[in-house]
Amino acid sequence: MTIRLFLHSLFLVLFCFAGTAFAKSEDIDLSAFAQIPILHDGRIKPLDTFARNELIRFSGKSTFEGQSAVNWLAETIFDPVASVRQNIFKIENGNVRHLLGLEERKKPLYAFTELTTGLEKTFPTVEQLMGKDAKTLSGEQKALLTLHENALEYTQLLRSFSLLLPLNVSIPSEWQEKLDMTAGEPATYLSLKKIDTQLEQQILAIIKKKGENPTRYTPFEQQTAVLGWQIKTIEQAAQNNTLFRVIPNDWDKKSGEWIAPWDMISSGKGSPRSAEYLKLWQDLAMAWQLNKPQEWSSASLELSYLAPGTLSLELLYNQIGPFQSALIFFAVSFLFTLLALSLGRSGWLIKFSAISMLVAIVLQGGGLAARIILLDRPPVGTLYESILFVGLVAPLFAILFERKLKNHIGLLCAGLMGTGIGLLGLSMADEGDTMKVLTAVLNTRFWLTTHVLCITIGYGWCLVTSVLAHMILIGEATGKTDNETLKSMRHSLGTLALTALLFTATGTILGGVWADQSWGRFWGWDPKENGALLITLWLIWIIHGKVAGQISPLVQTAGLAFVSVIVGIAWIGVNLLGVGLHSYGFIEGLFWGLGAFALFELMLIGALSFRISQKEASHETA
């Protein structure tokens, strides 16, 4: 079992490899390195994205002690001895920390060197847990399992280039001659591989002659035996190391398969061109270890030539972080509109707010456009993506109504929604890679663009409806909005509700049509379908209740305000039902977050409605 190798790999890293002698100079330029392509999770991405995702996976953050993720990655693969001492493993679960015998820290971040003993100790437990159904595991068990998986991934990363890093071994002079090595030149696994067979034969001869007790060996024989053992150990530890797929498998055909360095050596898949490419990686490793900025730059530049054009777009996307930036502008716009409204319309405040909104929408839209180009599909394949998309359309719809209402309420709604949905998206981005390839059933452009776009646009309209209903309730309860404005807002609310119904109802049925296309049944009562139906039924209920005179205008407005909660349940909440392994902590957070949101809305809408009905009653008596 590979997990068993934690202590082993630590030992390997600390004793077999030579650490760098120098502090890394500031002159090392990582920009070309960041752009080198790697195949990971089914997609060619720049090392920058890979590094960020791995670092987020281990530590929850995309930077390490103020350094960029690629910097951390370079250190991990080229200087594992330094990397294993970095505190990058975030262990939030107190029981797991206790189980591993870790000291308590202000920030629960630990280095691999600190974890190995505990990982080794808890391995039998983990082995049992792996056989169980993920749904039956407790939060602590899942956290432990995730930590083990992360540590395993990390050891793979550490050993990615163990075949071409200088080894901390002493090579007897007889062997040095056979290797054509000049004194002082570092030995690597790859260079020692040439004498592998001879070495093995010699060791067998020694054992045959003198038995297995090394005390009876001559110093040369001892050194030979140790050397042989080291080569075997490194080789065994690197079995199945397929994480770092940076070498194209077949250069001419576009099969899309890339292989990791170890995979290339052990399976013999390489070609002369691959060998050349690997040599460049070796140059890169040496440049890092010996701190040679020029060599580093030329090797990394040459390696990055393979990158397809879209990778520079992805790099730009990573650097800008369009959705995080948009969130800031949405928030600024919201605050300035709020300020303007409470101060009684100040011209430049609104102008500033409108500009912020424009920037936010451009960023959000640009980010989505980049994702469409990078992933080559509509931007609504996952829950996270649907949040990004609603984060664009909901503010846009609110702006449409601003144009009609012209009282800045639309702008306020847009800012509020942009901020709220942006925060929701941000909490999901912690999960690591957000640009995922899709499973076969989702891998259809046609249905993603018809059903999913339609239903997410429906969510967007629902949210605009809800926010406008809130504004009406607040306006009525505080008495700060004049009757004429309220009347026009109420009319808009009706139109909005109908539009929301149009998109959610059509989207829901289209979902059924898709299901009919792929599974042969129109309606299967699965949670996603039921969630969409719930929104549709709720909207039908409120709209018909008003038409039939069953509910007062106040109850109707309150009911439409509550659509936010219904959308929350249908859109986000149904995902709580399929509890996955990796998202446990996240799902739990989502559950309480959604619960708190529903409670908050219930109290807010209840209180506002109560206030309004009291006011109406006092009006009547007066």
Added chain:
Amino acid sequence: MENWGKQSPMSLFIPLTRFGNRLARPDILFWLLPFMMALLIVGTIAQKTIGLYAAQEKFFGSWLVMIGPVPFPGGLTLMGIFLINLLCKFIFKSDWSWAKLGTILSHFGVIVLVFGGVMTAVTSKEGFLIIPQGESNSYVEDYHERNLVVREADKVLVAVPHEQLKDGYKIAATNDLPFDLTVDKYCFNCAISRRPENLQDGWERPGKFMMLNKAEADPQDEKNMTGVEFSVFEKDGTKLKRLTFDGFPKPPVISVDGKDYKITIERAKRPIPFSVSLEEFTRTLHPGTEMASAFSSKIVVEDKERNVSFPATIEMNEPLRYRGLTLYQSSFDLSGEKPYTILTVVENKGRIFPYLASIIIALGLIIHLIIRIRNTAKRENAAK
């Protein structure tokens, strides 16, 4: 309408209209919808524990459901009331004017949708075809229904549906069947374990070392492995203990007077009017992962009744439709020597309705919105 009593043909309609008007009342819908939403929420949450199939049967495919000690109208009851209410509203209370065109259309669309649902519920049949690469099959197996079958050569002597099976169930000997059979242990979903030594008496291999245990039913119905442990009493009084289960490669055979009787658990099968042979099954992976990006089955349909034969490719989201049946790529098995494809086969006479309904409803709502916005604009212009 003062002298309506004299117009005899109309007089028949008036109570009908009155009755219809009552059934069309909007408050029925108003009180119905919360029940529907409650049922929808409870039925969805229940799936987490009892699985999709069971939840669907219990909450949505039933007339009455007990939620704890409280009886609650089931999906069929609620949908029934909904359809009657909507139909009456549509027939008796629609405002047949151009201004209401949108409303009329969208209501009609919902009727089409619900009608399609009823058609589907009544007529649809679902099953699956398992085809090894290079072979063909024309029998659809049911996802849910299983039978205990006793065969002599190719002749089916007994077939007992799984709903009837229980511990102690007896099949008596007949002219064709020379022995009595008693089910000792029945499990809809069996887990296999090693038979403890003290319970091995009277057993032969493989049952001597293999025991069936009752396990909880899997939410995915096709994953349940149905099986029985049974005793056979031959005419001379000898008692034999045997076991058999769904997919058992070596089902027990009882030999009496030179005839072999094979006892199996089988999925209920029905023939389709053509045969399907699998030329090749391919699974494409996202490079460097174990995650599939596409599945496809290259097949040849051979219809002897119509004397046609044609090749086709079935992929995810790309089913094959032929002679009222739709064949979908639903699963596969690559674990053995030969790849197998598993195609879901659905026969549904109501499948066109949702397509129509979605168009009608969307059109209705769009027209309704346009009329509403135009009216507003007109009012605003008039006010100016």
